[in-house]
Amino acid sequence: xxxxxxxxxxxxxxxxxxxxxxxxxxxxxxxxxxxxxxxxxxxxxxxxxxxxxxxxxxxxxxxxxxxxxxxxxxxxxxxxxxxxxxxxxxxxxxxxxxxxxxxxxxxxxxxxxxxxxxxxxxxxxxxxxxxxxxxxxxxxxxxxxxxxxxxxxxxxxxxxxxxxxxxxxxxxxxxxxxxxxxxxxxxxxxxxxxxxxx
Amino acid sequence: xxxxxxxxxxxxxxxxxxxxxxxxxxxxxxxxxxxxxxxxxxxxxxxxxxxxxxxxxxxxxxxxxxxxxxxxxxxxxxxxxxxxxxxxxxxxxxxxxxxxxxxxxxxxxxxxxxxxxxxxxxxxxxxxxxxxxxxxxxxxxxxxxxxxxxxxxxxxxxxxxxxxxxxxxxxxxxxxxxxxxxxxxxxxxxxxxxxxxxxxxxxxxxxxxxxxxxxxxxxxxxxxxxxxxxxxxxxxxxxxxxxxxxxxxxxxxxxxxxxxxxxxxxxxxxxxxxxxxxxxxxxxxxxxxxxxxxxxxxxxxxxxxxxxxxxxxxxxxxxxxxxxxxxxxxxxxxxxxxxxxxxxxxxxxxxxxxxxxxxxxxxxxxxxxxxxxxxxxxxxxxxxxxxxxxxxxxxxxxxxxxxxxxxxxxxxxxxxxxxxxxxxxxxxxxxxxxxxxxxxxxxxxxxxxxxxxxxxxxxxxxxxxxxxxxxxxxxxxxxxxxxxxxxxxxxxxxxxxxxxxxxxxxxxxxxxxxxxxxxxxxxxxxxxxxxxxxxxxxxxxxxxxxxxxxxxxxxxxxxxxxxxxxxxxxxxxxxxxxxxxxxxxxxxxxxxxxxxxxxxxxxxxxxxxxxxxxxxxxxxxxxxxxxxxxxxxxxxxxxxxxxxxxxxxxxxxxxxxxxxxxxxxxxxxxxxxxxxxxxxxxxxxxxxxxxxxxxxxxxxxxxxxxxxxxxxxxxxxxxx
Numbered sequence: 001x002x003x004x005x006x007x008x009x010x011x012x013x014x015x016x017x018x019x020x021x022x023x024x025x026x027x028x029x030x031x032x033x034x035x036x037x038x039x040x041x042x043x044x045x046x047x048x049x050x051x052x053x054x055x056x057x058x059x060x061x062x063x064x065x066x067x068x069x070x071x072x073x074x075x076x077x078x079x080x081x082x083x084x085x086x087x088x089x090x091x092x093x094x095x096x097x098x099x100x101x102x103x104x105x106x107x108x109x110x111x112x113x114x115x116x117x118x119x120x121x122x123x124x125x126x127x128x129x130x131x132x133x134x135x136x137x138x139x140x141x142x143x144x145x146x147x148x149x150x151x152x153x154x155x156x157x158x159x160x161x162x163x164x165x166x167x168x169x170x171x172x173x174x175x176x177x178x179x180x181x182x183x184x185x186x187x188x189x190x191x192x193x194x195x196x197x198x
Numbered sequence: 199x200x201x202x203x204x205x206x207x208x209x210x211x212x213x214x215x216x217x218x219x220x221x222x223x224x225x226x227x228x229x230x231x232x233x234x235x236x237x238x239x240x241x242x243x244x245x246x247x248x249x250x251x252x253x254x255x256x257x258x259x260x261x262x263x264x265x266x267x268x269x270x271x272x273x274x275x276x277x278x279x280x281x282x283x284x285x286x287x288x289x290x291x292x293x294x295x296x297x298x299x300x301x302x303x304x305x306x307x308x309x310x311x312x313x314x315x316x317x318x319x320x321x322x323x324x325x326x327x328x329x330x331x332x333x334x335x336x337x338x339x340x341x342x343x344x345x346x347x348x349x350x351x352x353x354x355x356x357x358x359x360x361x362x363x364x365x366x367x368x369x370x371x372x373x374x375x376x377x378x379x380x381x382x383x384x385x386x387x388x389x390x391x392x393x394x395x396x397x398x399x400x401x402x403x404x405x406x407x408x409x410x411x412x413x414x415x416x417x418x419x420x421x422x423x424x425x426x427x428x429x430x431x432x433x434x435x436x437x438x439x440x441x442x443x444x445x446x447x448x449x450x451x452x453x454x455x456x457x458x459x460x461x462x463x464x465x466x467x468x469x470x471x472x473x474x475x476x477x478x479x480x481x482x483x484x485x486x487x488x489x490x491x492x493x494x495x496x497x498x499x500x501x502x503x504x505x506x507x508x509x510x511x512x513x514x515x516x517x518x519x520x521x522x523x524x525x526x527x528x529x530x531x532x533x534x535x536x537x538x539x540x541x542x543x544x545x546x547x548x549x550x551x552x553x554x555x556x557x558x559x560x561x562x563x564x565x566x567x568x569x570x571x572x573x574x575x576x577x578x579x580x581x582x583x584x585x586x587x588x589x590x591x592x593x594x595x596x597x598x599x600x601x602x603x604x605x606x607x608x609x610x611x612x613x614x615x616x617x618x619x620x621x622x623x624x625x626x627x628x629x630x631x632x633x634x635x636x637x638x639x640x641x642x643x644x645x646x647x648x649x650x651x652x653x654x655x656x657x658x659x660x661x662x663x664x665x666x667x668x669x670x671x672x673x674x675x676x677x678x679x680x681x682x683x684x685x686x687x688x689x690x691x692x693x694x695x696x697x698x699x700x701x702x703x704x705x706x707x708x709x710x711x712x713x714x715x716x717x718x719x720x721x722x723x724x725x726x727x728x729x730x731x732x733x734x735x736x737x738x739x740x741x742x743x744x745x746x747x748x749x750x751x752x753x754x755x756x757x758x759x760x761x762x763x764x765x766x767x768x769x770x771x772x773x774x775x776x777x778x779x780x781x782x783x784x785x786x787x788x789x790x791x792x793x794x795x796x797x798x799x800x801x802x803x804x805x806x807x808x809x810x811x812x813x814x815x816x817x818x819x820x821x822x823x824x825x826x827x828x829x830x831x832x833x834x835x836x837x838x839x840x841x842x843x844x845x846x847x848x849x850x851x852x853x854x855x856x857x858x859x860x861x862x863x864x865x866x867x868x869x870x871x872x873x874x875x876x877x878x879x880x881x882x883x884x885x886x887x888x889x890x891x892x893x894x895x896x897x898x899x900x901x902x903x904x905x906x907x908x909x910x911x912x913x914x915x916x917x918x
Binding site: 005049066069070086087088089090091093110111114117118136137139140141142143146150 | 405413414417420421423509823826827830833834856858860862891892893894895897898901906908909910913
């Protein structure tokens with residue numbers, strides 16, 4: 001609820017409403033472009049499930065977290081979220097993240113990068129050495145400008161790397177509900193050869 | 199002095215065997231076995247002789263009720279009683295020279311003295327005692343003119359038996375000691391493991407509470423407005439209650455199966471209405487379930503039901519408790535749309551995985567999820583390792599030498615000495631009997647029997663080899679029939695004794711029943727042949743009693759040892775299980791209490807203030823923000839939460855720096871000295887930061903540096 005003040009402090013943003021659960025949100029709050037979701041809601045629901053429902057509802061999602069549990073951050077990183085922001089970050093940082101997300105931009109934070117960087121599954125992900133390097137630098141707390149300077153790249157290139165990291169991570173944990181889907185996913189990701197004609 | 203339960207049991211058993219054999223021998227020699235020309239002895243000596251051989255039996259009975267020291271003292275008394283007759287007789291003969299005649303048979307019974315000496319002092323002293331006694335007995339025989347073939351053969355056989363007894367006694371005591379040592383090691387290992395797991399479980403519980411409630415309360419207070427202070431108070435009250443009850447065990451003692459059923463029924467009906475709950479319990483089902491297992495399974499079942507209701511709405515869900523003889527199984531099943539578990543790594547199954555992980559962390563517990571288009575089944579198991587016959591978990595098990603294995607180093611030596619003695623006796627027999635070929639055939643049969651078994655004491659001979667060994671032993675027994683009846687007592691059934699020896703070896707090598715058959719058949723054949731030759735029943739009994747005792751005794755020893763091994767394993771498994779459960783409970787409680795204490799010291803006062811609902815000023819809000827950071831560091835920064843970094847971080851946050859600490863190498867061992875260096879180095883970097891953000895990180899193991907420190911101005915690596 002303290003977020004309301006933050007949102008209302010930015011003229012480009014409009015606060016639509018708040019709810020204690022996703023169902024409540026759908027019932028009581030009107031259409032929204034962006035939902036700022038608490039990683040753990042009091043109703044015991046799972047963050048990933050909540051993100052999926054909100055995305056289905058049509059809004060983008062940014063997640064607020066206490067930030068001390070990499071497992072939970074990894075879990076929600078698998079879902080289609082624009083970013084994960086620590087609740088205890090300076091209000092200006094949180095507001096900047098909300099504003100960026102409202103514009104449809106994704107947000108990379110040290111908490112997010114550190115959680116992915118230490119995920120055992122990332123070792124097998126099809127990331128380039130440069131992408132791993134970008135992720136590790138972000139995980140160490142460097143911002144986009146610092147990473148760009150250090151690697152002698154432009155910030156746009158860094159953003160491209162981050163987008164790909166996000167997509168690859170999302171893909172390696174994308175659920176496949178049936179064997180067919182699992183096969184299709186393998187084909188999409190280039191792990192399996194595609195069917196050939198004839 | 200050492201003395202575990204198994205060693206004590208072995209010592210009691212050995213003394214019991216000595217007592218029983220002495221009693222049997224004294225009864226036999228006083229009633230059945232006669233002598234042709236007995237040495238004239240005073241009546242008091244004959245009473246003393248009987249009394250001395252009754253003493254070990256009495257000592258053996260008392261030994262069953264006393265402790266280690268008592269058993270040792272009683273065995274010493276039995277030893278004294280077994281050497282008194284021969285000592286007194288030597289004095290009598292030396293004081294009054296010129297006495298002639300056969301010595302009482304019991305005088306030369308050095309086996310009791312050798313066995314008791316081995317039990318009290320060990321093998322080395324027993325060898326000395328046996329050597330001294332042998333010299334005294336043979337000297338006595340020479341002094342009274344009793345070095346007749348019969349006596350020579352008897353005393354040689356007694357010597358061989360005594361050698362075997364010394365080897366066996368030493369091996370049995372060593373074996374008992376090894377079982378005790380293994381038990382101690384297994385207990386220690388089980389306790390260590392339980393302590394580690396319990397602490398981890400406690401840490402997880404504490405972390406969850408801090409994550410869910412405490413950080414939320416502090417952040418709300420730090421960022422809130424006066425209008426939100428009512429919510430702060432409410433959240434702080436929840437957090438304070440969770441912290442206060444953190445150390446309260448969910449289930450404090452072993453849970454009866456019926457209680458577990460009630461708990462699950464409650465969950466099924468109260469928390470997930472509509473769930474079909476049933477209990478299926480077999481007869482003689484396990485009685486009680488350890489608290490950690492029951493707690494974890496109940497929590498997991500609850501979570502599985504919640505998940506089922508969420509992900510498979512409208513599906514038919516059932517909760518079944520199976521009570522089995524060797525454990526329990528709880529199954530939560532729904533027929534809703536499932537998911538492909540193969541496509542999701544086990545650590546990716548969200549809260550379910552966390553709860554299942556907790557079940558798997560509890561000893562003897564298993565958890566698994568099966569899901570497909572037909573529905574999802576969560577199976578939670580606790581297996582009673584005491585019932586299932588497993589000694590201990592693999593990780594806790596310590597290989598204890600089995601009693602038979604403990605024999606192996608000495609078995610070869612005893613075999614060689616025994617074989618040499620038997621060969622010497624065969625050569626001697628050949629010089630005094632009418633048909634010298636018979637003793638030669640006897641020693642060849644004995645040699646063939648041993649050869650048939652093979653020369654690897656650790657390996658159980660094959661059935662074929664064992665049968666051949668028994669067949670050759672039976673031939674040795676049967677040779678009695680070939681000899682002249684007049685010579686029958688001359689070598690007192692040398693062949694039968696030797697045959698019984700090799701069958702004793704076969705029993706020790708792991709073929710007790712074939713050995714028993716060999717001895718039984720051998721005795722039957724030689725008894726029948728002797729009777730056919732007109733040998734008196736008394737002579738037959740007196741000659742065949744010893745091989746019967748050797749054969750039956752050795753088989754009994756092997757079977758008793760096997761039973762002891764099983765009993766020791768059972769006791770050990772029980773003890774290990776009990777120790778593990780106790781250690782778990784104690785460690786979890788201690789860890790939780792410690793965490794409650796630390797949390798209370800850190801945030802108790804602040805939370806109480808927030809609960810009171812008193813208005814928060816700027817200073818109070820800043821304090822809440824600092825506390826939130828310190829707690830976050832404690833969990834996410836882990837090993838970085840140490841001085842001087844704690845103070846440096848607090849100062850930095852007070853001046854507005856957003857500090858984040860990560861310990862991203864949690865499984866990587868880092869020495870305290872190096873951690874201190876890292877904390878010192880990071881503090882220096884942090885002190886230089888005036889605004890913006892700062893991230894301190896212990897890097898994963900495969901990185902070029904050990905730690906990194908980054909602010910908006912600079913980023914550096916700590917390389918050690």
